[in-house]
Amino acid sequence: MNADPSPAPRLDPALGAVELTRQLCDIPSVSGDERAIADAVEAVLRERAPHLSVTRDGDTIIARTELGRERRVAIAGHLDTVPINDNLPVRDELDAATGETMIRGRGTVDMKAGVAVQLLLAVELAEPAVDLTWIWYDHEEVASDLSGLGRAMRHHPRLFAADFAILGEPSNGTIEGGCNGTLRARVTMHGRRAHSARSWMGVNAIQRAGALLDRLARYEAERIVVDGLEYREGLNAVRIEGGVAGNVIPDRCSFEVNYRFAPSRSTDEAERVVRDFFSDADEVEIVDLAPGARPGLDAPLARRFVEAVGVEPNAKFGWTDVARFSALGIPAVNFGPGDPLLAHADDERVPVSQIEFTERALRAWLQASEA
């Protein structure tokens, strides 16, 4: 350990959301290492946002206006990133195709640009048209049960009451509603061991799995419209293992499948789909199951938000924390700068124009009396 630690990183929203994005990215904050960035966010709020009542839970920060408005909107973003891969500090570059200025590096898309817009508006908007609950949280990029958002919701349920929620996950500056659910199952085929020199004495479990995998390859996933948005499902093998030795007929082969299911399906229904599909397997064990979230775009606040931003909403395919708000009965959408296809990519990069668009759209709606 260095006996002379470098000073705590400082964040300055006065320099604008684009510079704030660079500052946030350059504080390393891989899941489990969010202390420094959470400290920096808390310091800005305590110093520059006396209109917010701030609560800290681990490395999650909840900051609320208490203006007695009729409606309350929760706006949330996670502070952590997937591991850095020689892609920090960030640097600016010009996109060759579009000529746009991009900020490139770990976290730019997922989701420091979204956090920058949120933090800037949290400090700036002392008198928003609705009451606001800002939430920045830890441990999003890891196992669901480590989630800082989930933990804070359990510790402080009353702080999370809201009529509508906006997650700053990357959505290319459009609104992505709801999310698919996700189920993981382990499918196992059995056999009987034998020496491979006398293979007819055994039953080959790996080869028995072949018919199931081949059927999976020919499976046509459904497209399901929920509240006006089309959700595309998927059922895929993601891992496989089997075998004893190079001269033994294998008596066991297991593969894991991941089913991404439309938010109109319950978790029970999703499980039934997978069990029916593999009804001829020897074992099907559900190892992970998280419900989706309906887009909730029929809620009045959500409708007005869509109108204010002025873009056509899309379905979100990936699972996001909108599902945690949805589970509390709070309609929630994703709205943030950056292309979700670049999240976790080593060449992750966000267009400056999307940061600026997101900031303008969110500010305008939160100031508008009809929010």
Added chain:
Amino acid sequence: MNADPSPAPRLDPALGAVELTRQLCDIPSVSGDERAIADAVEAVLRERAPHLSVTRDGDTIIARTELGRERRVAIAGHLDTVPINDNLPVRDELDAATGETMIRGRGTVDMKAGVAVQLLLAVELAEPAVDLTWIWYDHEEVASDLSGLGRAMRHHPRLFAADFAILGEPSNGTIEGGCNGTLRARVTMHGRRAHSARSWMGVNAIQRAGALLDRLARYEAERIVVDGLEYREGLNAVRIEGGVAGNVIPDRCSFEVNYRFAPSRSTDEAERVVRDFFSDADEVEIVDLAPGARPGLDAPLARRFVEAVGVEPNAKFGWTDVARFSALGIPAVNFGPGDPLLAHADDERVPVSQIEFTERALRAWLQASEA
């Protein structure tokens, strides 16, 4: 280490092949640990078989008569066993079904009973009808390139000249001719990674392997008659692996197949069979390839041996060191006590009657002037 080592184990052929089997089994001799048993075998030969000229190569012992006979027969057995699993020392038991006395424990079948018969006859037969080359060797139960037999053949090629060879591998007291060849290949399918929430952006390598595995499950292996014996082939997946993470469409799936092929096929032909079968795979890599051995039962010495033993010969399916003699142009068969299906089994056990039968048959033939 014990500063007061126990005395070197002693072997006494005068007590008969059955007791000698017990003595040989009770000297632990897992592959790599054959020093003590090789020392004991060498000591017996030097003390009790002055008619043999003994050469030691590592833990392999070659003992030859030099009688100037017209024909020479090589008789070989390996000294090592697969790992002991709480099944030593050996014990006698009655087989419930047949009422036969069995010796049970590690090595009884594979192949200390065969070695006992050989060692007893090596000491006893000072004037056999043919010249004899007795060979006991190390490292048979492990990777082919560690084989003590292969090493000694390279170091002392002239000591291995012979007109016929008998391996004492378990064959239930019958003659098993030749052996199948064996080929191992790694078959790989490629794909394209994508987040499993957008699986349609990727190509699933595990699922692409499904059609190949399903075809393998429906493959009917051939039965091929070689020199009058029927060899049953086999082509089987023995291991499989693939997958990146629970939320990633896998871009690679590899499985290993083991092809056991009749000794009438060359290694080139065996490779062609496998490459043709998987012609639509992305990669087929041959990782191991050993030729089979034709039974060689048309050789005059082999014919007379079959007549003398008086049993109908069968094909050997498993690969054995007969292939090393075959590669030197020496016809070779397997002839030993014990059921090959019990080799390596934890309840490995050999009927006393088969030890006695093998001993009588081999002695009679080696003494007969028409050998």
